[in-house]
Amino acid sequence: MRDFFLPFSAPTIGEEEIAEVVDTLRSGWLTTGPKVRRFEEQFAAYLGCRHAVAVNSCTAALHLALEAVGVCSGDEVITTPMTFAATGEVIHYLGARPVFVDIDPVTMNMDVALLDEAIQRCSRPKVILPVHMAGLACDMDAIMSLAETYGLRVIEDAAHTFPTLYNGRMIGTIGHVTCFSFYSTKTITTGEGGMAATDDDALAGRMRVMSLHGISKNAWTRYTASGSWYYEILAPGFKYNMTDLAASLGIAQLRKADEFHRRRQAIARRYTAAFARLPEFIETPADPPSGGVHSWHLYIIKLRLDRLTIDRDTFIEELRSAKIGTSVHFIPLHIHPYYREAWGYRPEDFPRAYATYRRVISLPLYPAMTDADVDSVIDEVVSICRKHGR
Numbered sequence: 001m002r003d004f005f006l007p008f009s010a011p012t013i014g015e016e017e018i019a020e021v022v023d024t025l026r027s028g029w030l031t032t033g034p035k036v037r038r039f040e041e042q043f044a045a046y047l048g049c050r051h052a053v054a055v056n057s058c059t060a061a062l063h064l065a066l067e068a069v070g071v072c073s074g075d076e077v078i079t080t081p082m083t084f085a086a087t088g089e090v091i092h093y094l095g096a097r098p099v100f101v102d103i104d105p106v107t108m109n110m111d112v113a114l115l116d117e118a119i120q121r122c123s124r125p126k127v128i129l130p131v132h133m134a135g136l137a138c139d140m141d142a143i144m145s146l147a148e149t150y151g152l153r154v155i156e157d158a159a160h161t162f163p164t165l166y167n168g169r170m171i172g173t174i175g176h177v178t179c180f181s182f183y184s185t186k187t188i189t190t191g192e193g194g195m196a197a198t199d200d201d202a203l204a205g206r207m208r209v210m211s212l213h214g215i216s217k218n219a220w221t222r223y224t225a226s227g228s229w230y231y232e233i234l235a236p237g238f239k240y241n242m243t244d245l246a247a248s249l250g251i252a253q254l255r256k257a258d259e260f261h262r263r264r265q266a267i268a269r270r271y272t273a274a275f276a277r278l279p280e281f282i283e284t285p286a287d288p289p290s291g292g293v294h295s296w297h298l299y300i301i302k303l304r305l306d307r308l309t310i311d312r313d314t315f316i317e318e319l320r321s322a323k324i325g326t327s328v329h330f331i332p333l334h335i336h337p338y339y340r341e342a343w344g345y346r347p348e349d350f351p352r353a354y355a356t357y358r359r360v361i362s363l364p365l366y367p368a369m370t371d372a373d374v375d376s377v378i379d380e381v382v383s384i385c386r387k388h389g390r
């Protein structure tokens with residue numbers, strides 16, 4: 001048994017991040033300024049997209065993206081129930097209706113085979129909002145082609161997806177807007193932060209203006225010698241701008257993103273190789289099809305509950321007793337009280353999301369884990385399966 005608790009997640013912060021933040025503190029410019037500009041440029045260059053708009057969360061990016069494409073009260077946004085609170089609440093912010101499409105139980109992504117029919121059942125469909133679960137890309141060719149057929153916009157929740165490839169293309173260069181998260185558990189972090197990536201000049205401009213009070217110029221250009229005091233409010237915007245302090249972390253993390261990603265891939269491979277020896281108890285996460293690269297933000301195992309005498313919650317308790325932290329991604333949106341009460345959803349409406357939820361466990365996966373940490377997780381999972389197998 002381990003002698004200290006292994007947390008489910010931990011950021012990897014080194015001297016480079018500290019130095020970059022200190023540099024910002026000494027510069028005297030704390031809020032949106034040169035570091036944010038640099039982080040946006042470097043992030044856009046990494047993805048290969050035209051614009052990256054830095055904001056203070058992925059939730060903010062999703063809200064700005066839906067606003068920018070013109071989602072209005074009464075419109076419908078088609079998404080997956082297998083996601084975090086943020087994906088659904090931004091739909092509510094604009095008075096639109098969340099329409100869920102059940103998942104493919106293997107990939108845990110929106111099942112595109114059900115998408116066409118779901119769109120046809122809508123009266124005012126506006127946006128498809130796919131979530132690339134755990135860092136495995138959705139079937140973007142199918143989604144983009146349906147969006148074109150029905151004249152819809154595609155806004156991707158790419159909170160798990162840095163970096164992810166779909167069919168050789170970087171996630172962040174496919175949909176109309178792609179929203180990334182730099183929350184502290186994500187693959188790179190700014191503490192709190194997000195980015196909206198797009199190739200569309202008009203959408204980028206609208207999101208930039210709305211991210212800072214709907215004002216036509218940002219504070220940096222206003223207060224430097226070349227700027228002026230004059231500004232115009234073009235629309236009632238939001239206060240979603242990223243700070244230079246956060247961007248400093250992002251700049252340092254971005255430099256390490258490939259190294260982080262290699263380590264995540266190695267840990268995922270180690271898990272999959274070990275659990276492949278227990279196919280009767282554990283289903284390992286799907287690998288991407290050819291041309292795809294998984295970000296491995298999360299490593300989600302699915303228990304074969306019919307072969308175990310314990311349920312998922314007890315499995316998690318046993319791991320906790322063995323000093324291993326885990327999580328569950330996600331409690332599907334449609335079973336939460338808000339969605340049941342406001343929209344009348346019932347658990348059986350999306351049976352695959354509900355059944356999958358009851359058998360998933362997310363194991364620790366982050367660059368700071370040692371091989372010994374990974375092996376201790378494997379040993380405990382194996383021993384719990386053997387102890388409670390039938």
Ligand SMILES: *Cc1c(COP(=O)(O)O)cnc(C)c1O
Binds near residue numbers: 084086157180183
């Ligand atoms: C983390 C997460 C978000 C929200 O990200 P924030 O940056 O915390 O707003 C959105 N969607 C999914 C799927 C997430 O996991």
